[in-house]
Amino acid sequence: MMGSENADGFEETNLNAAKEEMENLALNGGDVNGDSSNSAYRSAMSTLSNVHDPLSPLPTVLTPADSDPLTAPSSYIEPPSYADVIFSPFDETSDSEINGGEDSSLSPDSLSRSPSSSSSDYIKITVSNPQKEQETSNSIVGGNTYITYQITTRTNLPDFGVSESSVRRRFRDVVTLADRLAESYRGFCIPPRPDKSVVESQVMQKQEFVEQRRVALEKYLRRLSAHPVIRKSDELKVFLQVQGKLPLPMSTDVASRMLDGAVKLPKQLFGEGGASAVPVHEVVQPARGGRDLLRLFKELRQSVSNDWGGSKPAVVEEDKEFLEKKEKMLDLEQQIINSSQQAESLVKAQQDMGETMGELGLAFIKLTKFENEEAVFNSQRTRATDMKNLATAAVKASRFYRELNSQTVKHLDTLHEYLGMMMAVQGAFADRSSALLTVQTLLSELSSLQARAEKLEAASSKVFGGDKSRIRKIEELKEAIKVTEDAKNVAIREYERIKDNNRSEVERLDGERRADFMNMMKGFVVNQVGYAEKISNVWAKAAEETSQYDREKQSS
Amino acid sequence: MQSPRSPSSQPYLSASVTDPVKLGNGVQAYISYRVITKTNLPEYQGPEKIVIRRYSDFVWLRDRLLDKYKGVFVPPLPEKSAVEKFRFSAEFIEMRRAALDIFVNRIASHPELQQSEDLRTFLQADEETMERFRFQETGIFNKKPADFMQMFRDVQSKVSDAVLGKEKPVEETTPEYEKLKHYIFELENHLAEAQKHAYRLVKRHRELGQSLLDFGKAVKLLGACEGEPTGKLFSDLGTKSELVSIKLQKEAQQVLMNFEEPLKDYVRYVQSIKATIAERATAFKQHCELAETTKLKEINLDKLMLTRSDKVGEAEIEYREMKAESEEATIRFERIVKRMNEEIVRFQEQKTEEMGVAFHQFAKGQARLANGIADAWRALLPKLEAASSA
Numbered sequence: 001m002m003g004s005e006n007a008d009g010f011e012e013t014n015l016n017a018a019k020e021e022m023e024n025l026a027l028n029g030g031d032v033n034g035d036s037s038n039s040a041y042r043s044a045m046s047t048l049s050n051v052h053d054p055l056s057p058l059p060t061v062l063t064p065a066d067s068d069p070l071t072a073p074s075s076y077i078e079p080p081s082y083a084d085v086i087f088s089p090f091d092e093t094s095d096s097e098i099n100g101g102e103d104s105s106l107s108p109d110s111l112s113r114s115p116s117s118s119s120s121d122y123i124k125i126t127v128s129n130p131q132k133e134q135e136t137s138n139s140i141v142g143g144n145t146y147i148t149y150q151i152t153t154r155t156n157l158p159d160f161g162v163s164e165s166s167v168r169r170r171f172r173d174v175v176t177l178a179d180r181l182a183e184s185y186r187g188f189c190i191p192p193r194p195d196k197s198v199v200e201s202q203v204m205q206k207q208e209f210v211e212q213r214r215v216a217l218e219k220y221l222r223r224l225s226a227h228p229v230i231r232k233s234d235e236l237k238v239f240l241q242v243q244g245k246l247p248l249p250m251s252t253d254v255a256s257r258m259l260d261g262a263v264k265l266p267k268q269l270f271g272e273g274g275a276s277a278v279p280v281h282e283v284v285q286p287a288r289g290g291r292d293l294l295r296l297f298k299e300l301r302q303s304v305s306n307d308w309g310g311s312k313p314a315v316v317e318e319d320k321e322f323l324e325k326k327e328k329m330l331d332l333e334q335q336i337i338n339s340s341q342q343a344e345s346l347v348k349a350q351q352d353m354g355e356t357m358g359e360l361g362l363a364f365i366k367l368t369k370f371e372n373e374e375a376v377f378n379s380q381r382t383r384a385t386d387m388k389n390l391a392t393a394a395v396k397a398s399r400f401y402r403e404l405n406s407q408t409v410k411h412l413d414t415l416h417e418y419l420g421m422m423m424a425v426q427g428a429f430a431d432r433s434s435a436l437l438t439v440q441t442l443l444s445e446l447s448s449l450q451a452r453a454e455k456l457e458a459a460s461s462k463v464f465g466g467d468k469s470r471i472r473k474i475e476e477l478k479e480a481i482k483v484t485e486d487a488k489n490v491a492i493r494e495y496e497r498i499k500d501n502n503r504s505e506v507e508r509l510d511g512e513r514r515a516d517f518m519n520m521m522k523g524f525v526v527n528q529v530g531y532a533e534k535i536s537n538v539w540a541k542a543a544e545e546t547s548q549y550d551r552e553k554q555s556s
Numbered sequence: 557m558q559s560p561r562s563p564s565s566q567p568y569l570s571a572s573v574t575d576p577v578k579l580g581n582g583v584q585a586y587i588s589y590r591v592i593t594k595t596n597l598p599e600y601q602g603p604e605k606i607v608i609r610r611y612s613d614f615v616w617l618r619d620r621l622l623d624k625y626k627g628v629f630v631p632p633l634p635e636k637s638a639v640e641k642f643r644f645s646a647e648f649i650e651m652r653r654a655a656l657d658i659f660v661n662r663i664a665s666h667p668e669l670q671q672s673e674d675l676r677t678f679l680q681a682d683e684e685t686m687e688r689f690r691f692q693e694t695g696i697f698n699k700k701p702a703d704f705m706q707m708f709r710d711v712q713s714k715v716s717d718a719v720l721g722k723e724k725p726v727e728e729t730t731p732e733y734e735k736l737k738h739y740i741f742e743l744e745n746h747l748a749e750a751q752k753h754a755y756r757l758v759k760r761h762r763e764l765g766q767s768l769l770d771f772g773k774a775v776k777l778l779g780a781c782e783g784e785p786t787g788k789l790f791s792d793l794g795t796k797s798e799l800v801s802i803k804l805q806k807e808a809q810q811v812l813m814n815f816e817e818p819l820k821d822y823v824r825y826v827q828s829i830k831a832t833i834a835e836r837a838t839a840f841k842q843h844c845e846l847a848e849t850t851k852l853k854e855i856n857l858d859k860l861m862l863t864r865s866d867k868v869g870e871a872e873i874e875y876r877e878m879k880a881e882s883e884e885a886t887i888r889f890e891r892i893v894k895r896m897n898e899e900i901v902r903f904q905e906q907k908t909e910e911m912g913v914a915f916h917q918f919a920k921g922q923a924r925l926a927n928g929i930a931d932a933w934r935a936l937l938p939k940l941e942a943a944s945s946a
Contacts, residue, residue, distance in 0.1 A: 342770045
């Protein structure tokens with residue numbers, strides 16, 4: 001696995017000459033010259049997966065620290081033990097992370113905070129084993145193929161009934177789950193689902209894409225199960241446990257929605273029928289495409305009139321606190337994006353430092369071997385020894401840099417995680433806004449209906465006995481007013497409910513974010529301190545070994 | 557300052573290159589240096605002398621030494637660098653000054669080179685004289701008569717080889733010398749690689765420093781969005797990050813000057829040795845060919861003497877001249893061999909010392925850096941611990 005950028009320095013002859021050393025110094029399984037992978041995260045991650053499954057023994061052979069990399073072919077410079085690495089008494093959270101164990105080395109278990117609820121609450125979801133399946137179809141050509149993933153859940157939550165379950169789901173099912181949750185949990189900060197990635201699925205290598213999706217699905221489901229309210233939802237339970245076809249109603253496609261809407265339209269338009277054309281409870285859902293064309297038009301008109309300061313509806317988003325909060329959240333999101341980008345640069349720079357240090361060490365090992373082989377004078381042998389000391393230190397330091405980095409990735413990943421959560425917050429705020437819009441629409445509709453009724457009543461009172469058709473119209477209007485009034489009340493209740501959800505969610509999230517960020521900082525700093533100390537020791541030793549060359553006391 | 561005549565004073569000669577000053581504009585711009593000589597040697601004009609020199613003066617000195625002291629590993633000069641000249645950053649200027657300083661000092665402490673008349677000129681001549689000298693030594697127009705003879709003979713020997721149909725391997729092939737040549741050529745490859753990685757390492761320090769700086773700024777902005785205590789913690793984290801960044805930038809410069817530059821110097825030295833090897837090959841070839849030609853002349857002379865030809869007188873003169881030249885060529889060659897043998901020992905010892913110093917400084921610098929980084933981050937721990945347990 002030679003990175004192309006290093007190929008120019010490493011001609012084959014040089015490689016063969018030092019092949020022994022290369023094999024001995026198998027940093028990360030021979031990956032000395034670094035990955036040629038694109039993202040610093042990915043390459044750091046693969047370092048992580050190669051080196052740091054904490055529960056399995058380290059891949060390289062342990063030997064005493066002073067072993068000579070040249071003369072003992074099967075030995076290697078001692079790597080630190082993992083316990084050694086997670087040192088400081090401050091660092092309980094990383095310990096608990098280790099103990100939790102990681103089967104999938106790539107995605108960290110939800111967020112790194114220590115469990116806020118009692119430690120007996122436990123739900124662990126794994127996504128694995130992608131397989132190709134075919135749609136059953138009557139056509140001769142056969143149906144489309146698609147990928148299913150095995151989703152295994154282990155839990156001791158009482159709601160779940162069984163402690164372990166395993167189902168097969170396809171990506172479309174995940175979309176369904178996400179849509180149903182969005183409907184049921186308006187106002188909540190629901191973790192966003194993985195993208196459909198239509199372009200990527202065409203462009204990427206199949207295997208890579210499937211793996212990327214598998215990872216994303218796992219992260220998503222773990223986040224869902226970490227949410228204190230959503231983890232108890234029926235939708236999630238059904239998704240995780242019911243064998244066979246996912247028994248959740250699928251998002252209807254646009255065509256049938258259009259049809260639905262078209263059928264309902266005339267009724268709504270003419271206010272016909274005693275029963276409301278639109279079931280009251282549907283008021284609770286935001287207007288969607290085809291199904292609620294008319295409602296959509298009305299709400300659009302309403303929002304426009306809101307913006308243009310038209311007729312003043314009774315409820316206006318005057319909640320300054322909310323608007324401020326929204327501003328703040330946008331700003332926060334921006335800064336998280338920025339920090340996450342800089343974190344990625346930092347990770348890359350640390351990675352590069354480690355790699356170059358390692359390459360330097362190797363170059364000196366080759367020099368050492370060369371001088372020893374060709375030595376005619378003692379001064380050469382001395383120099384060879386000096387070089388070896390330097391090289392050993394460089395190789396050790398290189399290893400530490402890489403380990404430092406894989407830890408850094410884990411900690412700073414918190415920033416990436418919160419990007420997802422910011423999207424969830426925006427979703428929750430959007431729910432509130434659309435609920436408010438519904439209320440406002442109904443209010444303005446109500447007020448216009450009432451105005452019409454008043455006009456008609458005023459007109460008909462002038463004619464003694466009344467016009468039969470006019471009276472009938474008034475009756476109809478009164479009926480419509482009643483229905484709209486009910487709908488309005490439902491809408492207001494819903495709006496209040498969503499407002500409450502928003503508030504509690506944002507509060508919960510603020511608290512979690514605070515804790516997570518603090519843990520991130522602590523973990524990051526402890527890590528930096530620990531590895532800086534280790535690296536310093538390595539170099540102090542080399543300085544000691546070359547102390548006869550200390551010229552600082554002499555005059556220049 | 558001891559009197560030069562005092563019998564107990566050791567002879568000493570030291571020089572230093574200081575105070576670089578940029579002169580001129582644009583393409584014509586150059587840097588001038590003060591060269592300060594301190595000595596008690598009688599050949600010099602007094603205990604201390606200060607002159608102003610520029611890079612091309614150093615080049616002149618080196619060329620003269622190469623010409624007169626064949627076989628000696630004349631210390632290398634830093635590269636001419638037509639491009640960097642335009643930038644003339646403070647770092648570049650300082651590094652060049654340091655390299656020139658080392659150059660002059662090496663010459664002054666070399667047992668043979670320190671006696672060079674050209675060195676005296678370089679260290680003492682006023683600037684106008686120096687400029688005159690410098691302009692003289694350019695191009696083939698200044699080749700001495702001996703050089704022309706040499707060029708002629710080179711052509712001649714090639715012709716005679718072709719005529720005689722012999723492809724004589726005119727190369728030294730003693731096993732020791734072969735080993736040395738192989739060693740030098742391989743060494744250059746290895747060193748070049750090490751130097752390349754050392755240079756990259758300097759870049760990595762700078763890149764890591766930059767990324768920490770950017771990261772620090774970013775988390776400070778993030779902290780501004782957050783309430784307490786997170787906000788303050790982010791702010792502190794950002795500040796520390798910026799601090800660590802500065803340490804890294806400083807170390808980058810140290811690694812460049814005290815580790816990468818010595819490695820580059822080592823490479824230059826080896827290249828200088830390769831040039832000496834080429835000189836030796838030329839001298840060897842001359843020595844062989846002249847010996848050969850002399851032999852032929854001798855045979856010819858003997859023939860003529862036997863036949864009592866009247867061309868004997870002429871032939872005898874030719875023979876004697878050729879013999880003298882051949883002996884000179886042999887002496888030249890042997891002097892190169894002797895010098896090289898001594899030089900190799902000096903070179904190896906010198907390099908062990910110089911690289912040892914470089915390694916030691918590098919290790920110390922890295923240890924210091926890592927300690928500084930550990931201390932900086934560690935200062936945050938009490939606050940972080942207090943906040944997270946609250």
